[in-house]
Structures are given as C-alpha cells and as structure tokens.
Amino acid sequence: MTNVTAKRILVVGAGHVGLYAALRLTKKLKFREAEVTVVDPQPHMTYQPFLPEASAGNISPRHAVVPLRRALRKAHVIAGEVTRIDHSRKVALVEPIIGPAREVAYDHVIAAPGSVSRTLPIPGLREHAVGFKTIGEAIFLRNHVLERLDVAAATSDPETRKRALTFVFVGGGYAGIEALAEMEDMAHDALKYYPELEPEDMHWVLVEATRRILPEVDPDMGAYTVQVLLRRDMDIRLDTRLESCVDGIVRLSDGDEFAADTIVWTAGVKPSPMLNQTDLPRDGRGRVLCNAKLQVVHEDGSVVDGAWSAGDCSSVPDLTSKTPGATCSPSAQHAVRQAVRLADNIVAVIRDREPKDYKHKHVGSVASLGLHKGVAQVYGIKLKGLPAWFMHRTYHMSRIPSLNRKIRVVVDWTLALILRREVVSLGGLHQPRDSFVDVTPPVEAREQASVEA
Template identity: 80%
Template structure:
C-alpha cells in the first residue's frame, strides 16, 4: 500500500509538534510527512522577551527544523494556495517556480500575524514583536536610543529617544515592556550621562485591565508592580496617531517617542484567504473538537487545523466557547491532532481534544513575575522561577533546553551584555558607501 502523504503547512507550535509526533508514531510505509515553512526554524515565542533582553541567546529561542524533524521532508518555501477539493497545495520555494504538491491529509497551521489597525504613522514607525528578528531589532533599537540620548545636548532629542511606548496589555506587551525596561535600567550603569528618571516607559491598553488571561487581582498586582518602577500605565486608552513619532492618545495626551512597539493582538494568517477551506467571521478555520476541519455539519475529510488560525471548541467551557490562541493549547492540540491522524489512517475513530487551561505565567523582568496555575496564585521570584521552569520544559529538544539553562546560569554569574549590534539590520551599508558605482557600457 502506498504511504499516505501528510502535508504540514507552517512549522510553528502546532506544525512542529504535530510533525514530530507523526514522524515518531507512524511507520515509513504508513505515511510520509512534508513540512513547508519559509523559515528554517520554529520560534518559541514565549522566549522572545528574554531573547530581546539578553537573558538568553536569540539562537537558543529557535528550533532548527532539519535537526528536530529528521524523519520529515522539509521544504523551505511558502504555501500560497490550497485547493482541498483537489487535495493539492501550491508551494512557492525560496527560489524557482511554484509547484503543486498533492496530499492525502493536510495540517493547516500557518499561525497568525500582528492584528494592526489603520492608525496614521503606525506603518512607518511601529515595531512588531512576533518574530526573533523583531526581538533582536527591538533590543538593538532600545540600546541605540540610549547612545543617542547620552551623546546629545538637545533636551528634546534626549526626551524623545528615552520615551518607549508599548501598545497592548496582553502577555506579549507586558513581558516585552517589563524585560526591556529591566535591561535598559541595567544598561544605564554604563551611561553616567543618564539616570533612570530620564527614561519614560508607557503602556497603552484599550481595555481597563492587563493580562486578561488571569484573574483581575493578578492583573491589578501587575499594574502596581509596573507603577512602582515608575512606568506610565494608560488603561482604557487607545493610540490614535503616531505620525513622525508624535504619539497622540485618546485621553488627549500627546508626546514624541522614538520607540513604538505594537503588541495589540493577532489575527489568522492572510494565507488562509487563498484556500477553499471553511472559516468563521474572524477568518479562522472552523474545526470540530477532533481538530478536523468542518463545513457546517460536514466533516472535510483529510483537512486538519489547530492553533492561532483555527476555531476549536473548548469542551471545558460553556457551549460556543473556543480555545484561546495560546502556546499551551497549541502544543496539546498538535499532539491530539497527530494521534487522530494516525487513528484515521489506521481505520480508527478520532478522539475529541479536551484540555482545561492550566493557567498562565508571566515574567516581569529578572526575579519578578506573576503566575496563576490551577487556581494557585504566585508573585515575585516564585512566579518568575515557575515561568522559567515551565517554558524550559516546553521548548522542543534536549539540546535547546540545555542551552537555555546554560544561558540562564551564566546570566546569574556574569554581567548582562548590553551592546547594540545595529549593523546586523543593514550589514552592506558601509560596503556600499566604500565601493564606487560602475556604469556598464551599453555597447558591449
């Protein structure tokens, strides 16, 4: 019997974990697993704030696909179209013409992108925080702003350089804000021209609370801790404009800032627009609790989805509720989906995904954090330690876990590295300036 071909679209939390489990649970004669992703690695996003702050090496917050998925076929490229009626996906490799890849089963897990709004100036001046590249850029940018502030005698330039605005009070925004402030405060030891009071860290959140995944008292505790660090917390406030770096807020305040970080939510990948799969009014692929794609009452045979881009019913809550777009759900959904695909290939019935959200953990900087796990609430160093322990146990591969632990251990002994490597973002600029232009003779 010819092996079934399983095509995995996207190598994020869902794609990587599902492919890894399938490659271990299915024999080569049963199935072949093909993973398509533009990046050669999976980014463990909960580690982005620590990578940006320099607590761990950026390389250790990503998992190389070819090392982790040795039994799978890796295709470096992007799926640009899915025609499930024909069970064919169009793949655009990094170089070369697109090609069609037929499949028997498809895992649609392209993930999500930043959910931005049509705010004047945001496209030109905003910084996202979803990729390792954005995390490295933000780190270099913040440290570069300290250099700018230390070198100038213009008070307005200094004030603008040292104003850092973060939009969005979810986990990504809170952790990014707290870790970057912690790093910048540490870096000021080497800037005698500056003091911590010169910096202004602003959090803009459209609702009346932060960290909606935890109870209100834990969100209130987080705000109190940030206020103790003299941060400017604006709740029930929206960013209305940031043209030319002039931040205008809905509460009437306006000021200049060189750094505007957008972390206000995510939306399904726009790649889903190029598929014939059913979706809900938020653009998510509609699924059964078994992680099978469903069109009304009809199961779409051979199509599976999970994670940020899918609407998966949450059986632990009231009817109509869906699983939150968290790494905790994504990893567990990936395992259940892989087991269900194996069951279907072997002629067995799939099983519903059911997992009660265990809770959440968040870092607020070195030795600071909040945690709410199985109803138990922790703050301070205990929550920070729980945050690190949980995520260290979740990142794939023993190799990465060891490297992360070594990074943390060295950070406890040695001083934090606070150097900016801004040339990484445009490494050819100096070479281009040094190299004269050569006009080609059109007659040759």
Template identity: 85%
Template sequence: MSKQRILVVGAGHVGLYAALRLTKKIKSHEAEVTVVDPQPHMTYQPFLPEASAGNISPRHSVVPLRRELKKANVLAGEVTRIEHARKVATVQPIVGPAREVPYDHIVVVPGSVSRTLPIPGLREHAVGFKTIGEAIYLRNHVLERLDVAAATTDPDVRRNALTFVFVGGGYAGIEALAEMEDMAHDALRYYPELKHSDMRWVLVEATRRVLPEVDPDMGAYTVQVLLKRNMDIRLDTRLESCVDGLVRLSDGDEFKADTIVWTAGVKPSPMLNQTDLPRDERGRLTCDAQLHIVGPDGAIVEGAWSAGDCSAVPDLTSETPGALCSPSAQHAVRQAARMADNIVATIRGRRGKDYAHKHVGSVASLGLHKGVAQVYGIKLTGILAWLMHRTYHMSRIPSFNRKVRVVVDWTLALFLRREVVSLGGLHRPHDPFTEVTPSIPAEPREELKI
C-alpha cells in the first residue's frame, strides 16, 4: 500500500489533538501528516479570560505548533478551497502564490468564528473575545479607560470611559465580564481619583438565563453573585444599536459606553462555504458517530473527517432522538482522539469505533477565588468551584511545558500583586516612529518612451 497523505485543516482543539495522536499512532511508512493553519499556535480558549485579566501570561495560553508537532509537516497558511472530488485543497501561504495540496484523508476542523448580527455600529465599536489578540486588546483597552477617566475633568467622558458592556451570557461572556471586573477592581487601588462605584459593568443577554449549560439554579446563583458585585444584569434584553458608542437596548434604555464586548455565540468557519462537502442547515459539516463526513442520505464521504464546533456529530449518549454533541472543548478533545484512531484503523484496513461520551458537566470562573461548577450532578460554588475550574483546564491544556508555565503563573500570583499596566502601544507600534519621521514626497517617475 502506498504512503497515505493526511491533511489536517485547522489547528484548534480538534486539529492539534488529532494531529498529535495521529503522529504518535501512525508509522512513518504508513502515512504523513500535514497541518495547515494561518496561526503558528493553538489557542487554549478557556484560558482567554485569565490571560486577559493578567492571571497568566498570554503566551502561556497558546501552544506553539512546531514545538508540539515535531513529526508532522506544519504549513503556515489558509485553506481557501477544498475540492474533495479531486482530493485537493488550495492553500494560500502567508506570503506568495496559492498552492494545491493533494491528500488521501482530510480532517476538516477550521473551528468557528464569532456569530454576529446586523446591529448598527457593532462592526465599528465592538470587539469579540475569541482570539488571544482580542483578549490582549481588551485588557489594554480596559486599563486605558481607567487612565482616561482618572485624567479627565469632564463627567461625561469619565462616565463613558467607565461603562463596560458585555453582550452574551454564555461561558465566554460571564467569565470575561467577571475576570475583567476583578482586574479593574484591583487596579483602582492605584487610582485615588476613582471609586468602584464610578464603574458600570453591564451584561446584556437575550434569553432569560445565563450559563445555559448548567441547571437553572446554578445560573441564578451566578446572577446573584454578579449582582452583589454591583453589576447591571439585563436578561431577556437585546442590543439593538451601538452607533458612535451609544448603546440602545430592547428594554428602552440607552447610554454611552467606550467598551462593548460581543460574546453572543459562534458559528462554523466561513471557509466551509468553499468546499464541496455536505453541510446541514446551520452550515456545519454532517458527520456520523465515527466522525466520517456523511451526505444527506447518510452515505460516507470516503476520506473526509470532521469534529468539533464546525460539525454536527450525533450524541449517542442522549435519550433525545437526533441529539447532537455540544460545541464544547470537552467533546472536542475526545472526538479528536476517536477520529485519529478511526483514521489509523481505516488506513490499516480495520473498522473504526463510534464516538460516545456523556457530558460530565461544566465549570466556570467568576473571578479570583469565585466560581460555579456542575460535574457528574454535583454542584459546587465559590472557591471549591474555582479550584475545580483551574485544575480541570490545567490538566487539559496540551504539553507539559504549558502546564508548568501556567502553574508557575498561578503560584507567583499568590505572593505578588497582579500586573495592571496597559501596553496599548502594542496595537499601533509604528505610530511613534511615523510621528518623528519626515514625510518625503515621492519623486515623479519619467514615463517610459517607446
């Protein structure tokens, strides 16, 4: 049998874990693994709130691909098209012309992007919370707003600077809101001009509850914790406009805010629009229980695999007919392992196994020493839930190197105060050089005479 070519599109939770397992299980003469991603790292997204709040270094929440995938080929670029009928993917490298990469098996796991809505002003004035760049930006921006508020004598400027709006009451929104408020509260000790009551933290959630992944009583507990911290919680409320930073809500309220964070869900990567692979009505790749991509009639698309939050995978442990696995990291890492094992089995002429995992529960941080957890039916709150949150995610982040670095960050935080300095200049590093460099008009070129 000729050497098989396995192409992994995307290096998120599923892509990295699948590639790691493939390179460990497969023999070099059986197959070669190529991973394509525009970023040189995998972002461990559950650590974004902690990285943004300064509890851990942002670099420690990402995993370098080339360090971890020593036995795989890592191609820095973006897959712009998949023609599975020809078993060819078009890859646009970071620099240079596009190239075609042939394959025998393809793992299509580009992940998801923020699910936005056509809300006036959202594109211009809001920021997402899905990438390490967004997390770093939000940290610097919030701390800059404290500097603005402390320096101004205009009460309107101060009020706008100290109003922070988070849209979306899922795990990402709740954890980002709680961690950023915690960080800002710590920073106020260095701002004698400001009081905690000057800040306004607003959560806008379109449904009547937060944290839908846990029982309603745990969601209610979370709301009570946030209310005790003087946060403004707006349930059953939608953001209708934020033009020029003027936030208009469906309950009729409106106010100005310099900070608007959008965390209202995700949708499959738009890259999937450029494939000939079957998808469902929500744009997800349709899969069977063995993680093969399948057509509307259930027929397997030979050599095509997927998992994670860009795919619709049946949940065999659910009693609800037609239930699908939730788009969580808990499922993603386990699906990646099962998919990799099934690819190896297929290459060796054996039958794969079905993926079946009963969701064990969820954990969330509500800031330093505060949390909520529901695991195997056991409900925990406060510091015990917070410790469970940290322990679980420390165990899940890939590589011993990153585990050690994260634990060291947490240990140092027990003895040293949190860093609360803004490095906003990181976002526009060329500006200081441009300001001191004279502009020289371009000399007119002589026209070429023929």
C-alpha cells in the first residue's frame, strides 16, 4: 500500500549519481518518510572506469556493471526512459521498455541522466566509428579488434592486412588513453597465437586536437605517458584533428591519409539530450544550473523547489577553485561524492534542516596504461609504472558499489595473474540471428482465397 504521507523522490538515470544517491536515500530515510523511484532504460549501472579492463578481458564485462534491482532493493526500479520532465507540475513522462507512456508524479526529482559522447559533424564518423561509454561498446570493441587480427592473418592482400591492423583512437583524455593502451596490450598478447603476424604489422594511432594528453594531470606526467606509448611503437598525433573517415579512409588535419577498419571516438562528453525536454534552467553548454547545495537554480540564483542535479549533466560551482565561476569537472570522483551530498541534502530538507554545500578538492587522477603499467597523480604525489597501476586498481576496486562486485573483480584479477588472457572473439554476439536466418527458408504469406458468395 502506498504511504500517502511519504515524499516521492524520482531519480532520473542510474549512473554514478543516480545509483549512489538512491542507495544513500534508501539507507537514510524510512519508508514513512520517502519512496524512491529510479528510472533507467538499462537494468544496470555501468562503472565506466572499468570499461577498458572489461574490453581487454582483464575482468568479466558482467563484473563492471551493478544490477539495479539487486543493489536498490528498497527502491522502486522502472526499466524505461524519462522523455520529459514538467517540473512546473512536478511530473515526469516515463516510457517503459514496452507499453504506453505514463506520468510519474514526484515531490523531489534528481535529474541525473548523465552524458553522451560529444561528437562533431565529421564525414563518415557516424557510419564507421564507435564510442567508448557503454559496456556494449566495450564488448564490441574487444570482439572487433580480435576479428581484425583474424582478417589480417587470413588474407593474402597486403592492403587488406594493413587496413585491418590499423587502429585509430580519437581523443587523448583518460578514456581514450586507457582504451588505446589496454587494447594494444590485449592485441599484443593475442599475436602469440598468430604466427602469420608480427607486432610491427600493427599500427596504433592516437589523434588529439590539443598539444597534450591527459589534461587532468601535470604536463610532465602527460609527457611521460606519451613517452611510454611511443616506446610501444604507437603513433601519437598531437595538435591534429580528424577531418574525415568516409569509407574508412582516415584523413587528418596534418595532411596524412590512410585506411583503417577501427575508429574509436573518445573526444569528450556532453549533457544528455533528454534535458532538452525539461523546463529546468540550463547554462550555455546545456548543463542543469545548480548551486553548491546541488539544488537546481534559476539564472538569478533563486532555488527551483524540489529539483536537484549533479554529475556530468550539471553545472556545480567548484568552491575549492580560485578561478571565478569555476565548475566541477565531469569526473566519476566528483559524481560519487556529489551523489552522497545530494542525498544527504534531500534528507535534510525532508526533515526540515538546512542543506549543506558540496565542497571537494579534486585529489588527483589515476590511469592504467595496460597490464602492470600506469600513471597517477594523487595529493601532489606522482607515481609511474607498477605503483601507479596498483593504485589505479586499488582505488577503483574500493569505489565500485557492493561487496559482491568488489569480490568478483578481485577474483578476476587474481585469476589473470595465474592464467593466460582470453583472446577469443565472440563477434557473433552482435548478430545472433544471422546463422539461423541463413538456414531458414522464407515463407510467403498466403492470402485467404475464400470469398463470400
């Protein structure tokens, strides 16, 4: 039976902000105080820092995601998509996976749909590139890279082999660097089973529009990362843009042109386009305007009652920055901590207390550069190689929600120490019905021949 006195809290999106906020709300609030509803089209939350390791086979892809219904047993989970938020009436339009859309009323809404890949109108990008933000994209990239090795080993055409073994990653942030390094590491391990191929046959290219990579760390750490990648014979193109990739022909702003079967786009993110269908105030970049308490506010600073936001899709003041108007970066580190503060602030408001400001100084960053290789800058301390790689794993293992997932990830890592990496492609997962359709004859629809006299 519905508790009519309880506040209705609607969480839009179950990413880092949505899941952590819902977890904390269900722990802090009693049933008579609030009912928490979470809406997301996916049945799981993806822990994105583990995507490179899941793609490389270091951990099982299932262990890089957190099942919503298992984690949020005290919340109501709706498998669907919020297509509109009408905050003037405090209702959201929810489209379930199947069936008619319905309105869901609320007293408080957490707008946390997250972000999507920030793409550009580059010819051929939509047809030939893949992103790296979802577990599906990570699994696809792994299978695709291994399939390219099979193609290269089987062909007698040097141009086909060269094209199959050319891998282009666009974007030099953490996502791009980690994906590039982990994929090259995996492919290098796989080559021991391909006597037809040599490591020098592979061409790994990083394209970055600015003059440096890993802007989150000091320039010397970014330079060190470039040196590590160059020692692995990778092709690093700084201050270079992707101009076109029509028909898989990569054209760069430095004038170079070559064919590639693999193009991965990791050049930044932008707020979810779902926010276009809301009446919540937003800034010039499409992010939801927030104050330091994570309350949605109008441009004049007045609070929008009952509306909250955090994470990639929000503009939250960075109280630790000396730069006027600075906002928190779109990182998992901020998102997780903002979710906790946001949940505590909603609890405070429900219990007639004052919410508190979110204030967290970015402590640093860690990145994996493949197995036993990494770079880290935490609290001003700079680490390289094995220590940085160990810190990367330790930090993210501690951050992924639930003891269940922590144990599974540690078991995966432990097995990887004593067993060889799995380098088999399961590309058929992406078109599972093709083989069945090929052997099933078509049947023409027969028209009814009976006619009433």
